[in-house]
Amino acid sequence: xxxxxxxxxxxxxxxxxxxxxxxxxxxxxxxxxxxxxxxxxxxxxxxxxxxxxxxxxxxxxxxxxxxxxxxxxxxxxxxxxxxxxxxxxxxxxxxxxxxxxxxxxxxxxxxxxxxxxxxxxxxxxxxxxxxxxxxxxxxxxxxxxxxxxxxxxxxxxxxxxxxxxxxxxxxxxxxxxxxxxxxxxxxxxxxxxxxxxxxxxxxxxxxxxxxxxxxxxxxxxxxxxxxxxxxxxxxxxxxxxxxxxxxxxxxxxxxxxxxxxxxxxxxxxxxxxxxxxxxxxxxxxxxxxxxxxxxxxxxxxxxxxxxxxxxxxxxxxxxxxxxxxxxxxxx
Amino acid sequence: xxxxxxxxxxxxxxxxxxxxxxxxxxxxxxxxxxxxxxxxxxxxxxxxxxxxxxxxxxxxxxxxxxxxxxxxxxxxxxxxxxxxxxxxxxxxxxxxxxxxxxxxxxxxxxxxxxxxxxxxxxxxxxxxxxxxxxxxxxxxxxxxxxxxxxxxxxxxxxxxxxxxxxxxxxxxxxxxxxxxxxxxxxxxxxxxxxxxxxxxxxxxxxxxxxxxxxxxxxxxxxxxxxxxxxxxxxxxxxxxxxxxxxxxxxxxxxxxxxxxxxxxxxxxxxxxxxxxxxxxxxxxxxxxxxxxxxxxxxxxxxxxxxxxxxxxxxxxxxxxxxxxxxxxxxxxxxxxxxxxxxxxxxxxxxxx
Numbered sequence: 104x105x106x107x108x109x110x111x112x113x114x115x116x117x118x119x120x121x122x123x124x125x126x127x128x129x130x131x132x133x134x135x136x137x138x139x140x141x142x143x144x145x146x147x148x149x150x151x152x153x154x155x156x157x158x159x160x161x162x163x164x165x166x167x168x169x170x171x172x173x174x175x176x177x178x179x180x181x182x183x184x185x186x187x188x189x190x191x192x193x194x195x196x197x198x199x200x201x202x203x204x205x206x207x208x209x210x211x212x213x214x215x216x217x218x219x220x221x222x223x224x225x226x227x228x229x230x231x232x233x234x235x236x237x238x239x240x241x242x243x244x245x246x247x248x249x250x251x252x253x254x255x256x257x258x259x260x261x262x263x264x265x266x267x268x269x270x271x272x273x274x275x276x277x278x279x280x281x282x283x284x285x286x287x288x289x290x291x292x293x294x295x296x297x298x299x300x301x302x303x304x305x306x307x308x309x310x311x312x313x314x315x316x317x318x319x320x321x322x323x324x325x326x327x328x329x330x331x332x333x334x335x336x337x338x339x340x341x342x343x344x345x346x347x348x349x350x351x352x353x354x355x356x357x358x359x360x361x362x363x364x365x366x367x368x369x370x371x372x373x374x375x376x377x378x379x380x381x382x383x384x385x386x387x388x389x390x391x392x393x394x395x396x397x398x399x400x401x402x403x404x405x406x407x408x409x410x411x412x413x414x415x416x417x418x419x420x421x422x423x424x425x426x427x428x429x430x431x432x433x434x
Numbered sequence: 435x436x437x438x439x440x441x442x443x444x445x446x447x448x449x450x451x452x453x454x455x456x457x458x459x460x461x462x463x464x465x466x467x468x469x470x471x472x473x474x475x476x477x478x479x480x481x482x483x484x485x486x487x488x489x490x491x492x493x494x495x496x497x498x499x500x501x502x503x504x505x506x507x508x509x510x511x512x513x514x515x516x517x518x519x520x521x522x523x524x525x526x527x528x529x530x531x532x533x534x535x536x537x538x539x540x541x542x543x544x545x546x547x548x549x550x551x552x553x554x555x556x557x558x559x560x561x562x563x564x565x566x567x568x569x570x571x572x573x574x575x576x577x578x579x580x581x582x583x584x585x586x587x588x589x590x591x592x593x594x595x596x597x598x599x600x601x602x603x604x605x606x607x608x609x610x611x612x613x614x615x616x617x618x619x620x621x622x623x624x625x626x627x628x629x630x631x632x633x634x635x636x637x638x639x640x641x642x643x644x645x646x647x648x649x650x651x652x653x654x655x656x657x658x659x660x661x662x663x664x665x666x667x668x669x670x671x672x673x674x675x676x677x678x679x680x681x682x683x684x685x686x687x688x689x690x691x692x693x694x695x696x697x698x699x700x701x702x703x704x705x706x707x708x709x710x711x712x713x714x715x716x717x718x719x720x721x722x723x724x725x726x727x728x729x730x731x732x733x734x735x736x737x738x739x740x741x742x743x744x745x746x747x748x749x750x751x752x753x754x755x756x757x758x759x760x761x762x763x764x765x766x767x768x769x770x771x772x773x774x775x776x777x778x779x780x781x782x783x784x785x786x
Contacts, residue, residue, distance in 0.1 A: 121695060125689070125691055125692065125695075128690075129689045129691060129692075132689055132690055137690055138613065140607075140611070140690040140691075141607035141611035141613045141616075142607075142613070144603040144604060144606055144607035145603070145604050145607045145608070145619060147600045147603060147604075148600050148601060148604035148623070148660045149604075149619070149623075149660075151600065151656065151657070151659055151660035152622075152626060152660045154645070154657075155641060155656070155657035155658075155660070156626045156629060156634070157626075158637075158641055159634040159637035159638040159640070159641055160629060160634055160637070162637035162641070163633070163634055163637045166636065166637055166640075174640060175640070175644070231464065232464070232465075232468065235461045235464055235465060238461065246468075246469065247777065248769075248773045248777065249469045249472055249473075250468060250469075250472060251773075251776075251777060252472060252766075252769060253472060255715055255765050255769055255776070256719070256762060256765060257718065257719035257720075257761060257765070259737045259740050259741050259758075259761075260719075260737075260740075260758050260761050263740065263744060263754060263755070263758045264475050264476060264478075264479040264758060265475055266744075267475075267479050267482060267751060267754075268474075268475040270751070272490075272491050272492070272493040273478075273495075274474070274475075274478045276493070277493065277494040277495050280494055281494075286493075306471065306475075314777060363630075367630055367632045369722060370721045370722055374741060374744070377745075389632045389722075392632070392636070393635070393722075393726070396635070396636045397639070397726055404636055404640075407636050408636050408637065411632070411633050411634070414633060415633040418630060418633065422628045
């Protein structure tokens with residue numbers, strides 16, 4: 104019987120290690136008393152949050168008001184609102200070319216268009232899928248799992264899989280050729296590449312939102328539907344008077360969450376479009392920040408931080424709306 | 435328009451047992467088309483990853499990885515390719531000697547006589563199923579993918595272990611004690627959920643440089659260990675553990691840490707499992723933060739390595755797809771086995 108012995112040995116080794124870990128912690132307890140123990144248990148977490156989350160937030164705002172190429176605040180001259188002025192100086196905001204920082208405004212407009220299309224498409228697809236799955240379908244678990252699978256994949260993997268699917272020699276072109284349509288290099292054409300960035304984003308994330316909406320649908324009391332059936336209400340009436348109003352708060356939360364995440368589009372689009380191409384057709388705000396700060400040797404940390412602060416304000420506004428909605432839902 | 439055909443009717447009608455309506459057909463069509471849309475790009479990339487370099491760019495592509503069969507024929511130095519030929523109404527396999535315009539000169543490989551001239555339109559290559567394992571072995575041996583893989587495994591394992599310990603300790607303090615500032619600390623931790631990496635990436639990079647962790651695997655492990663979702667998930671679970679258990683242990687003079695280690699942690703196992711699954715997926719798939727922090731090739735994780743590789747070798751799709759599949763495989767296996775935990779975990783916490 105070697106297996107029980109092995110686990111026994113592992114258990115004893117763990118006990119030994121824990122004995123060593125335990126000694127100073129128990130010492131602290133004897134010295135400071137039981138009442139102070141929660142502070143000790145919280146310490147590792149709070150120290151890490153302090154250094155890697157709260158400190159960066161504190162620096163972020165200050166950073167946006169400095170210039171130069173130095174890394175540390177002490178090496179950077181204070182420039183006031185120069186970075187913001189550079190970002191916001193524009194003759195006509197609808198024509199990025201007329202702006203001092205035309206790349207930024209190209210990214211802003213690209214992001215706005217993306218958010219509009221992506222939020223609409225994802226919400227529609229997720230809602231329809233959730234409504235279908237909410238009917239007592241056979242194999243519901245299988246389909247729910249199937250739609251959810253892409254959510255777990257890495258954005259790099261998704262970018263590459265789709266890049267290959269849309270390749271000149273890829274499956275989509277092979278299919279089109281069967282139908283007699285000439286092949287197209289989708290990712291080198293402005294319109295198609297933008298279209299497929301949205302398609303890939305919907306493909307990637309819709310399973311997540313379907314899951315949230317489905318949970319909301321299943322929380323609607325069944326007797327409401329039974330009552331509607333007794334009254335012989337039409338399906339349209341049932342949907343408009345029962346399902347959608349009761350799903351409403353869920354839909355709003357999903358909508359805001361989708362907006363918050365869509366504004367931050369970067370990873371999969373970066374891989375799929377070879378860094379925002381063709382040209383700057385798919386260059387988004389996060390990509391602009393990344394490129395200003397890390398993409399070249401220029402290291403324009405001040406400008407990148409100023410752009411981060413502007414995006415952060417938009418996200419903060421969306422988050423506050425979400426919190427308010429969440430509180431309304433609870434009450 | 436009849437009621438059965440309107441989209442709203444289709445979405446809301448409940449199923450009547452024993453009858454299949456238009457609604458059911460449309461529902462099934464949507465679900466099956468959706469499943470195909472999810473599967474086809476993934477399966478296509480998977481099949482392509484087994485194709486040899488020469489085959490992968492063939493257009494129109496074959497579905498399965500195939501390769502043209504070649505054979506050495508006595509009297510010819512180089513191996514000749516085999517083709518199916520119709521000769522006198524008979525199908526035969528012959529080897530092609532050379533091709534001149536629309537004519538091909540073929541010989542019988544087993545009995546090479548003088549070449550016969552045939553129309554190229556009537557012949558088709560003999561192919562056989564192959565699996566190009568070199569797509570997988572080459573990147574791991576000749577390129578740096580073994581290093582990338584090791585880095586990813588190391589980061590995923592260590593970060594998950596630390597995530598569990600650090601957040602379980604914090605959750606224990608926040609669920610089983612009453613102390614000054616308890617509420618404020620909880621709100622502070624949860625509020626960090628609202629700060630996306632994309633907003634603080636520049637100063638976060640500066641901090642990592644400041645503490646000397648830039649371009650090191652620890653630079654992507656340590657900053658991500660403290661997780662607000664982790665604290666929240668574990669705390670909510672620990673709240674359900676009865677306080678009497680802890681009081682009883684205190685009566686037996688157990689130290690507070692021993693109570694955590696021996697009583698609370700084992701009882702939190704289901705929540706720890708959910709957090710572990712998520713932590714593994716986060717770390718394995720993480721891209722933007724490692725992209726910023728890591729600069730030398732020997733420190734790249736699989737995702738950063740894949741991204742760099744596809745930039746440098748954009749034509750070698752056979753290697754890129756094989757490594758894509760290598761990165762996707764563990765996630766798929768985790769999902770197949772733990773699908774239920776993952777979906778209920780997400781539905782319960784709304785996190786990803």
